[in-house]
Amino acid sequence: MLEARIWLYAFFSRKKQFIYDGDQHFSYALHNGNASNQQGFLFIFLFELPIVHFILHFAWSPTAAWWITGITAYGMIFLYADYNATLLRPISMTQDQLIIRYGVWGNAVIPLSAIESVTSHAQAVKRSNDSLRFCQFGYPNVCIILKPDTFVQTAFGYSMKTKIYLGLDKPYEFIKEFN
Numbered sequence: 698m699l700e701a702r703i704w705l706y707a708f709f710s711r712k713k714q715f716i717y718d719g720d721q722h723f724s725y726a727l728h729n730g731n732a733s734n735q736q737g738f739l740f741i742f743l744f745e746l747p748i749v750h751f752i753l754h755f756a757w758s759p760t761a762a763w764w765i766t767g768i769t770a771y772g773m774i775f776l777y778a779d780y781n782a783t784l785l786r787p788i789s790m791t792q793d794q795l796i797i798r799y800g801v802w803g804n805a806v807i808p809l810s811a812i813e814s815v816t817s818h819a820q821a822v823k824r825s826n827d828s829l830r831f832c833q834f835g836y837p838n839v840c841i842i843l844k845p846d847t848f849v850q851t852a853f854g855y856s857m858k859t860k861i862y863l864g865l866d867k868p869y870e871f872i873k874e875f876n
Contacts, residue, residue, distance in 0.1 A: 702801045706785070707778035719789025719796060723871050726783045728864040729835025735780040742773045775801070783833070788863065790874060795841075797863070799831040803852020807861070811847040815875040816840050822862050832864030839863040839871055 726732040746769050753762035779800045786798040795812070797805040818840040822830050829849065830837060841861040848855040865871050 702782070703775055703778040705778075706781040706801055707774050717787060717789050717796075717798070719787075719791050721790045721874065722787035723789075724787055724866045725799065725831075725833070725864055727866045728832075728838065731833045731864070732780060732783050734834045735776060735783060739773065739776055739780065742769065742776070746770070746773070788831075788865065788871075797831055797861070800833065804850075805829060805831075805852075805861070806850045807841070807843070807847075811844050812875065813842045813844045815872050816842070817868060817872060818862060827858055828860040828862065829858055830862045832862060835864060837862035837864045838868040839865055 746766060749769070750762050750766045753765055782798075782801045786800070788798060789796045790809075793809055795807045795809060797807070799805075816839075818837050821836055822828065822832075824830070829851070839862065841863065843849070843859055843861065845859075847858060849858045849861070863871075
């Protein structure tokens with residue numbers, strides 16, 4: 698599904714507004730410059746690609762230059778798709794669940810009944826097996842604390858989590874919906 702989403706958002710999402718399930722939608726493109734940083738990396742890749750290609754072509758091997766160029770071009774397609782998805786795919790709340798869409802990666806679906814509390818957060822979060830982080834650049838600004846023994850549906854199946862961290866454009870509007 699990830700591969701299909703990459704091609705969809707890289708080549709077929711221009712100026713389209715997709716309709717997503719949910720009564721309320723929360724964006725994350727502006728938080729800590731997510732979309733701007735992705736755009737900056739795209740421009741860096743765009744200018745770096747031909748320079749590295751010619752250096753590799755003349756200093757090492759023409760075949761290696763084409764392989765590295767192809768891999769870098771595919772990386773640019775992925776980053777462009779993630780940039781478009783960041784602008785277009787919101788985090789949504791329905792009557793009974795929270796649907797976390799973050800970039801081109803898969804969705805995480807959490808029943809609202811499994812959420813114990815939602816608080817503000819303002820520091821870095823280390824990787825751990827019992828939490829999920831959805832923050833592309835900078836620090837997450839929302840912490841969702843789940844009830845014990847909660848299984849969250851992600852792109853890789855169900856897994857038990859205790860906390861989910863989000864980086865949202867308007868965190869206080871999101872938190873207000875749970876208080």
